Amino acid sequence: MIERILNEALRLWATAPPYTVAPYEDAVIGGRWHLRKDRPVNVFMLGLHRNAKAWPDSEEFDIDRSLPKNVATHHPHAYKSFGDGERACIGRQFAMAEAKIAMAMLLRAFSVSDPHGYRLRIKETLTIKPEEFFIRVRTRQPHERLQLGTGEAVAEEVEVGAIAGTGQRFAVLYGASLGTARDIAEELAERARVDGFEVVVRSMDDSLRDGAAPEDKVIVIVAATYNGRAPDSAVEVERALDAGAFEGADWSGARFAVLGVGNSQWPNYQHFPKRVDAAIEATGATWLLPRAEVDASIGGSRAAIWRGWSRARGCSAMYATPTRPSRRPPIRACRCC
Numbered sequence: 001m002i003e004r005i006l007n008e009a010l011r012l013w014a015t016a017p018p019y020t021v022a023p024y025e026d027a028v029i030g031g032r033w034h035l036r037k038d039r040p041v042n043v044f045m046l047g048l049h050r051n052a053k054a055w056p057d058s059e060e061f062d063i064d065r066s067l068p069k070n071v072a073t074h075h076p077h078a079y080k081s082f083g084d085g086e087r088a089c090i091g092r093q094f095a096m097a098e099a100k101i102a103m104a105m106l107l108r109a110f111s112v113s114d115p116h117g118y119r120l121r122i123k124e125t126l127t128i129k130p131e132e133f134f135i136r137v138r139t140r141q142p143h144e145r146l147q148l149g150t151g152e153a154v155a156e157e158v159e160v161g162a163i164a165g166t167g168q169r170f171a172v173l174y175g176a177s178l179g180t181a182r183d184i185a186e187e188l189a190e191r192a193r194v195d196g197f198e199v200v201v202r203s204m205d206d207s208l209r210d211g212a213a214p215e216d217k218v219i220v221i222v223a224a225t226y227n228g229r230a231p232d233s234a235v236e237v238e239r240a241l242d243a244g245a246f247e248g249a250d251w252s253g254a255r256f257a258v259l260g261v262g263n264s265q266w267p268n269y270q271h272f273p274k275r276v277d278a279a280i281e282a283t284g285a286t287w288l289l290p291r292a293e294v295d296a297s298i299g300g301s302r303a304a305i306w307r308g309w310s311r312a313r314g315c316s317a318m319y320a321t322p323t324r325p326s327r328r329p330p331i332r333a334c335r336c337c
């Protein structure tokens, strides 16, 4: 909820209102706009974000615009509060996490009001902000707290029971820059090892360099993406894909699954994992389950990750026979179970 409020506030009043770009070559965009090489152009978010063609009732403050089902209907370039492309904000996820935590802590402790009916006046420095905006703050009383449910934590149903791996080879490959995909890969490997698989975990590039044949293995790839491109530990794989190195390869003996790690706030959401998935599928390898996605923007939490992975673990094609019934019902979200 807080994230949706922040998104909508940033849509109507992007704190860094323009960013500047210039084309490398003369170009015509939208069939009529002539842009000259190296001539800077300002992209003015306050105009873009209120464009009625992109945003119905564009002046309305409506936090439901950033519900996932509605985001899917937006034009991919209609929201640019954090800039665009390779020079987009690298602090985006940090800023959103920090703002959410700060808001939650403030609202938990204090009740906030605007006794003077403030009318917005913009103060402009490097960023824009409200000028002379004062709020009234007092300690929040117990009766002012919203009661949701019983307050008891509800356990995520992610266990799918014990599994016997019978010494089968199992490779977990990761493509990561900052380490999220690697962490997930290592946790998956750990679990598979406990389940009795002979596990190796390494980066996608290391695996490519080793030239390991995939025929007799279960391969799980956990890959992130940056601006739709490969993360640091998969750049050589991306180069090989660009060069068509896997075209015509026959990996029909391999069984594989891809878990993409991305953030749907970026226009090229999950682009690299999708590309990897399609390339491996084209080799004739057996697809164990549909590509799973972890979306950092909608709670890419451990629970979400394990929910994604539980689908893989619930896939009977991947594992040998379960040794005892599940403690909780398995999550049967994948198409092959």
Ligand code: HEM
Residues within 6 Å of the ligand: 010, 014, 015, 016, 018, 019, 020, 080, 081, 082, 083, 084, 086, 087, 088, 089, 090, 091, 092, 094, 095, 096
């Ligand atoms: C709500 C908060 C924020 C907003 C709205 C925002 C917005 C932006 C925008 C629009 C750009 C692109 C500027 C351009 O293309 O000229 C940008 C770039 C950048 N931002 Fe943020 N930002 C925020 C928070 C942060 C934070 C917290 C950090 C650091 C921890 C940060 C670090 C950067 C950096 C380093 C760049 C330049 C990236 C590059 O040129 O490769 N930002 N930001």
Ligand SMILES: Cc1cc2nc3c(=O)[nH]c(=O)nc-3n(C[C@H](O)[C@H](O)[C@H](O)COP(=O)(O)O)c2cc1C
Residues within 6 Å of the ligand: 088, 089, 090, 093, 175, 176, 177, 178, 179, 180, 181, 182, 224, 225, 226, 227, 228, 229, 231, 261, 262, 263, 264, 266, 267, 268, 269, 270, 271, 296
């Ligand atoms: C500069 C930057 C660019 C990103 N670009 C994309 C993108 O194009 N598509 C996407 O789905 N996620 C994108 N993300 C989100 C990352 O893929 C996500 O944060 C992921 O968890 C990073 O994994 P890693 O820690 O393993 O590198 C981007 C993140 C950053 C910081």
